[in-house]
Amino acid sequence: KQEVTQIPAALSVPEGENLVLNCSFTDSAIYNLQWFRQDPGKGLTSLLLIQSSQREQTSGRLNASLDKSSGRSTLYIAASQPGDSATYLCAAPDSGGYNKLIFGAGTRLAVHP
Amino acid sequence: EAQVTQNPRYLITVTGKKLTVTCSQNMNHEYMSWYRQDPGLGLRQIYYSMNVEVTDKGDVPEGYKVSRKEKRNFPLILESPSPNQTSLYFCASSFRTGDRSTQYFGPGTRLTVL
Numbered sequence A: 001k002q003e004v005t006q007i008p009a010a011l012s013v014p015e016g017e018n019l020v021l022n023c024s025f026t027d028s029a030i031y032n033l034q035w036f037r038q039d040p041g042k043g044l045t046s047l048l049l050i051q052s053s054q055r056e057q058t059s060g061r062l063n064a065s066l067d068k069s070s071g072r073s074t075l076y077i078a079a080s081q082p083g084d085s086a087t088y089l090c091a092a093p094d095s096g097g098y099n100k101l102i103f104g105a106g107t108r109l110a111v112h113p
Numbered sequence B: 001e002a003q004v005t006q007n008p009r010y011l012i013t014v015t016g017k018k019l020t021v022t023c024s025q026n027m028n029h030e031y032m033s034w035y036r037q038d039p040g041l042g043l044r045q046i047y048y049s050m051n052v053e054v055t056d057k058g059d060v061p062e063g064y065k066v067s068r069k070e071k072r073n074f075p076l077i078l079e080s081p082s083p084n085q086t087s088l089y090f091c092a093s094s095f096r097t098g099d100r101s102t103q104y105f106g107p108g109t110r111l112t113v114l
Helices: none
Strands: A004-008 A012-013 A019-025 A034-040 A043-051 A056-059 A062-067 A074-078 A086-093 A099-104 A109-110 B004-007 B010-013 B019-025 B030-038 B042-051 B054-057 B076-080 B087-094 B110-112
Touching: A004 A086, A004 B030, A004 B087, A012 A019, A019 A034, A019 A086, A019 A109, A034 A062, A034 A074, A043 A062, A043 A074, A056 B110, A074 A086, A099 B042, B019 B030, B019 B087, B019 B110
Parallel strands: A012 A109, B010 B110
Antiparallel strands: A004 A019, A019 A074, A034 A043, A034 A086, A056 A062, A062 A074, A086 A099, A086 A109, B004 B019, B019 B076, B030 B042, B030 B087, B042 B054, B087 B110
16 A cells, blocks of 8 residues: 655755655555645645656646655745745655555645845 | 545534545546545545446445536535544546546545544
């Protein structure tokens, strides 16, 4: 069964810093991995979907990488802003399941001015 | 606009009073599912549906029912809610073929059972 772990659990940084959020998964036979953002008490916003055939995916200041062989994905946030403050969740498909997602516990990010 | 909608967004109810949380998507997705999110436990899947009239249990199905009579709708039914079902609920949808498919989530329904 797939397990997803995210490190660190929380991060507090000054505005302008470049950040790396880490995600690891146990079953590397995945066909994609998805990163989400969740604001407090709110829904999940999909940030990036990386397919297994890709190594990276970029959207604006966000860049996500995927290394299936090592069971790792990273989310890189460039030039962080206070508006980036949120919880970032990594999700990988469950073992043998096409669409069921297994979520990490998230990284709670605070960017202060 | 492509979206997943849920209603109600907030609900306070009492033990044993049947309730339904609706979910609708406008993207013609085959796959729909329900998750609950609890502090310390993260997001866990309750039920899912691969297509109309095809549903199956997720990891925490006890106390819930679902139906999929139309492709766009996937309601979650709590026939006799209990306080341990107090949670934040999310509906999600995607195309059935998972490899290229982003999953879209609804805005969430915060349920409190007294």
